[in-house]
Amino acid sequence: MNMKKALLAAALLLPGMLLANPHEKQLANGMRVIVKEDRRAPTVVHMVWYRAGAMDEKDGTSGVAHVLEHMMFKGTKTVKAGEFNKIVAEAGGRDNAFTSLDYTAYFQIVPKAALPRMMALEADRMANLSFKPEDFASEIKVVMEERRMRTEDNPQSLVHEALGATAFKAHPYRRPIIGWMDDLENMTWQDALDWYRHWYAPNNAYLLVVGDVDHQKVFRDAERTYGRIKAKPLPARKPQNEPGQTGVKRVTVKAPAKLPYLSMAWKVPRLRDIDKDRESFALEVLAGVLDGTDSARLPRNLVRGQKVAQSAGAGYDGTVRGEALFMLVGQPAEGRTVAELETALRGELARIRDEGVKEEELTRIKTQIVASQVYKRDSMMAQAMEIGGFEAAGFSWRNHDKLLDRLRSVTPEEVQAVARKYFGAGSDDRLTVAVLDPLPLDQAKPRPDAKSGVATRH
Amino acid sequence: MRRILLAVLAMTVALAAEAGVKIQHWVAPSGARVYFVETHDLPILDIDVSFAAGGVYVPAGKTGLAGLTQGLLGAGAGDLDEEAISERESDIAARLGGSSDSDRASLTLRTLSYPKEREAALDLLRLVMTRPTFPEAVLAREKARTVAAIQEADTKPDAIAAKRFAAAIYPGHPYGLSATVESVGGITRDDLVAFHRDHYAAGRAAVSIIGDITRAEAEHIAQSLTESLPAGVPETPLPAVTLPKAETIKVAHPATQSHIHVGLPAVKRGDPDYFALLVGNYTLGGGGFVSRLMKEVREKRGYAYSVYSYFAPKRIEGPFEIGLQTRREQAADALKVASEVLAGFLKDGPTAAELAAAKKNLIDGFGLRIDSNAKLLGYLSTIGFFNLPLTYLDDFPARVAAVTAKDVREAFARHVKPEHLVTVIVAAD
Numbered sequence: 001m002n003m004k005k006a007l008l009a010a011a012l013l014l015p016g017m018l019l020a021n022p023h024e025k026q027l028a029n030g031m032r033v034i035v036k037e038d039r040r041a042p043t044v045v046h047m048v049w050y051r052a053g054a055m056d057e058k059d060g061t062s063g064v065a066h067v068l069e070h071m072m073f074k075g076t077k078t079v080k081a082g083e084f085n086k087i088v089a090e091a092g093g094r095d096n097a098f099t100s101l102d103y104t105a106y107f108q109i110v111p112k113a114a115l116p117r118m119m120a121l122e123a124d125r126m127a128n129l130s131f132k133p134e135d136f137a138s139e140i141k142v143v144m145e146e147r148r149m150r151t152e153d154n155p156q157s158l159v160h161e162a163l164g165a166t167a168f169k170a171h172p173y174r175r176p177i178i179g180w181m182d183d184l185e186n187m188t189w190q191d192a193l194d195w196y197r198h199w200y201a202p203n204n205a206y207l208l209v210v211g212d213v214d215h216q217k218v219f220r221d222a223e224r225t226y227g228r229i230k231a232k233p234l235p236a237r238k239p240q241n242e243p244g245q246t247g248v249k250r251v252t253v254k255a256p257a258k259l260p261y262l263s264m265a266w267k268v269p270r271l272r273d274i275d276k277d278r279e280s281f282a283l284e285v286l287a288g289v290l291d292g293t294d295s296a297r298l299p300r301n302l303v304r305g306q307k308v309a310q311s312a313g314a315g316y317d318g319t320v321r322g323e324a325l326f327m328l329v330g331q332p333a334e335g336r337t338v339a340e341l342e343t344a345l346r347g348e349l350a351r352i353r354d355e356g357v358k359e360e361e362l363t364r365i366k367t368q369i370v371a372s373q374v375y376k377r378d379s380m381m382a383q384a385m386e387i388g389g390f391e392a393a394g395f396s397w398r399n400h401d402k403l404l405d406r407l408r409s410v411t412p413e414e415v416q417a418v419a420r421k422y423f424g425a426g427s428d429d430r431l432t433v434a435v436l437d438p439l440p441l442d443q444a445k446p447r448p449d450a451k452s453g454v455a456t457r458h
Numbered sequence: 459m460r461r462i463l464l465a466v467l468a469m470t471v472a473l474a475a476e477a478g479v480k481i482q483h484w485v486a487p488s489g490a491r492v493y494f495v496e497t498h499d500l501p502i503l504d505i506d507v508s509f510a511a512g513g514v515y516v517p518a519g520k521t522g523l524a525g526l527t528q529g530l531l532g533a534g535a536g537d538l539d540e541e542a543i544s545e546r547e548s549d550i551a552a553r554l555g556g557s558s559d560s561d562r563a564s565l566t567l568r569t570l571s572y573p574k575e576r577e578a579a580l581d582l583l584r585l586v587m588t589r590p591t592f593p594e595a596v597l598a599r600e601k602a603r604t605v606a607a608i609q610e611a612d613t614k615p616d617a618i619a620a621k622r623f624a625a626a627i628y629p630g631h632p633y634g635l636s637a638t639v640e641s642v643g644g645i646t647r648d649d650l651v652a653f654h655r656d657h658y659a660a661g662r663a664a665v666s667i668i669g670d671i672t673r674a675e676a677e678h679i680a681q682s683l684t685e686s687l688p689a690g691v692p693e694t695p696l697p698a699v700t701l702p703k704a705e706t707i708k709v710a711h712p713a714t715q716s717h718i719h720v721g722l723p724a725v726k727r728g729d730p731d732y733f734a735l736l737v738g739n740y741t742l743g744g745g746g747f748v749s750r751l752m753k754e755v756r757e758k759r760g761y762a763y764s765v766y767s768y769f770a771p772k773r774i775e776g777p778f779e780i781g782l783q784t785r786r787e788q789a790a791d792a793l794k795v796a797s798e799v800l801a802g803f804l805k806d807g808p809t810a811a812e813l814a815a816a817k818k819n820l821i822d823g824f825g826l827r828i829d830s831n832a833k834l835l836g837y838l839s840t841i842g843f844f845n846l847p848l849t850y851l852d853d854f855p856a857r858v859a860a861v862t863a864k865d866v867r868e869a870f871a872r873h874v875k876p877e878h879l880v881t882v883i884v885a886a887d
Contacts (some may be wrong), residue, residue: 041829085747092822141760149783153713199734258609294544310606334606364856370550377500444712
């Protein structure tokens with residue numbers, strides 16, 4: 001479309017400044033500092049990412065990465081429990097944290113004057129966390145409430161939990177991030193502390209600052225704060241590769257709902273080498289052909305055309321530390337069955353496998369990729385998240401533009417080739433299907449709290 | 459790609475946040491009110507057109523009509539069918555969006571500001587806003603999807619609680635109504651056509667524009683978007699709200715957690731007490747981890763992951779609400795703590811330290827509320843739709859600073875009266 005020309009024209013303005021932003025420096029203790037100057041508004045996003053997530057947990061303490069994330073707000077040797085939030089709030093900022101399968105990250109969004117204070121506080125809890133057993137006992141209950149809210153009473157979450165636990169038998173992605181309820185009930189103060197001592201180190205973390213800052217000053221402040229923390233040896237990370245799957249797996253979840261829900265996941269390659277792996281880019285474009293805009297195939301053909309789906313979607317994330325899945329999900333339309341929806345979803349893959357995709361579909365996706373990057377400039381948090389997530393999977397922000405270039409170079413032939421290879425004959429051997437079987441409300445009984453029926457300890 | 463990003467960077471200059479936001483306002487020849495912020499630091503244009511076309515204006519028995527009308531604007535317009543519309547939108551990477559609540563129906567557009575993309579995107583927005591065709595077949599399909607979504611929502615404890623709460627605090631008022639299988643089933647194409655004709659009028663519209671265009675361009679855009687809208691009917695006063703009697707409603711559900719809502723109709727947009735309520739609510743339950751509700755319910759007792767309170771001002775009295783979810787066996791204990799926190803706050807208001815902390819966050823953090831075009835568009839739309847002063851953003855810090863503890867106590871006493879507080883518990887034992 002015309003947009004490409006317009007963008008190219010704009011691009012000619014000032015070549016040669018590409019490497020001017022972001023900026024990166026590694027501290028002597030191994031911690032990397034990445035700064036992106038964005039002076040549109042006098043605010044700053046300050047984030048520390050730890051390369052320790054749910055996938056690094058052991059059986060019996062599932063959920064501990066996330067529990068520790070909660071405990072990080074419970075005080076250090078010099079900052080009382082709850083004080084961290086209070087200081088951020090009084091600075092006019094807001095703060096929070098999130099845990100994924102791959103990483104745990106902490107952030108504050110503050111007026112720029114407060115940045116040095118945030119760096120001092122965040123560095124303090126990287127090295128000096130000190131939470132009391134009674135605060136652990138209270139907070140673990142909060143986490144169990146969080147699990148009830150996010151998972152126990154959310155049928156689609158239960159389906160995805162069952163899907164992960166079924167698709168993987170060896171790889172740690174089989175465990176839910178929030179943890180099994182029984183593991184939460186049996187978790188101890190010591191479990192959380194051990195997790196902290198093992199993984200919270202400057203050499204297992206990177207700092208991201210996006211906003212109205214001078215990168216040299218941020219580097220100096222980082223030296224004075226994070227730079228004083230000693231590196232420490234990290235536990236060995238075993239690969240825990242999933243053994244080859246030898247046949248389709250199916251699992252059913254019964255829960256109170258009206259509409260069934262279907263989730264299909266094929267094991268496919270993740271991105272390892274940006275220069276060599278073309279398949280990962282082709283899979284991402286394939287997901288974009290199926291879903292992503294209103295004009296994509298699933299909403300167009302299944303929701304609007306055949307009316308077989310109430311909703312339908314596709315997803316693939318190749319920039320992960322662990323195993324990658326290609327997902328198709330949906331709810332059947334009223335009067336249609338899960339089996340019909342599954343057939344229809346498979347039909348869309350088969351059509352691409354047999355007939356390929358149109359050049360105009362790819363052009364549309366590539367246009368979206370370019371525009372998304374421009375739109376993303378409106379949000380400091382979105383820019384920080386993009387860099388953070390990419391780095392978490394083991395890539396450098398320096399290669400992010402290259403990743404986008406590669407995505408835009410994917411051809412219709414490459415999309416058809418991955419459709420043939422990963423969704424053709426024999427591909428069911430790498431497939432897991434999870435289904436929500438809706439239970440009428442009057443047949444569902446209030447469940448005892450844990451599967452075991454054991455009352456909460458602590 | 460790399461060069462594109464670079465060009466965007468090179469154009470980056472300070473947003474007006476530090477110097478105050480300059481909102482330009484005029485009335486287009488069409489009669490639409492226009493609110494414009496010019497900013498050239500990104501090659502983006504954002505537009506929001508908000509009509510007095512929310513659920514409150516729907517004829518009796520047709521609940522769901524406002525949402526369906528808004529939702530089907532893109533289902534066919536002029537000579538284009540829904541597939542052509544979605545293709546055109548995707549081809550230029552425009553983001554056409556929309557929403558509908560009890561007061562307003564909004565259409566939003568984000569587009570690149572380069573002339574060709576911008577013109578194509580504006581053509582599309584104008585077309586769906588002014589010449590929707592509401593095809594029968596699409597309406598039938600979307601009615602079926604809406605009915606399925608209603609039936610699904612009626613199994614979810616959070617959705618059930620929200621509906622029951624609205625119905626209980628707004629007895630006999632359109633704010634309390636939710637779409638039902640029957641009400642949606644009875645909606646016809648004629649209803650959509652009539653609702654659009656009467657309510658999607660320039661005289662009922664506020665057009666908000668922010669981005670990489672000039673004032674002259676903004677004037678042209680606002681007029682061309684609204685000049686061919688239907689004449690519509692003038693806005694009429696909304697029915698008055700009758701405050702409910704205090705009561706507790708329990709709804710059976712098999713969920714592991716009880717969903718608890720406590721509240722009442724409380725405050726209109728533009729009410730002089732708004733800033734006192736905003737500052738006070740920060741301490742009560744709006745200030746995240748540092749609020750009293752969070753400290754007492756979550757931090758001290760571990761009763762809930764999420765507990766909060768808020769005021770949601772609307773055209774007429776919008777709700778005040780406290781919400782939390784907790785393991786059903788301890789619902790009574792958690793509700794007791796939340797009720798005591800509210801009672802204590804109503805009696806004594808914030809302490810001097812709490813008041814100072816609240817003001818410090820709201821004033822020093824004000825810049826965070828307007829640090830992107832997307833956030834500013836939200837404020838422009840609210841200012842425009844509710845006819846708030848153009849100086850609303852400039853005045854915000856001073857209005858917050860002026861609030862005293864006495865103001866908070868008195869404002870809460872006027873707007874949150876215990877004899878009208880309704881409690882809804884879903885999944886109650």
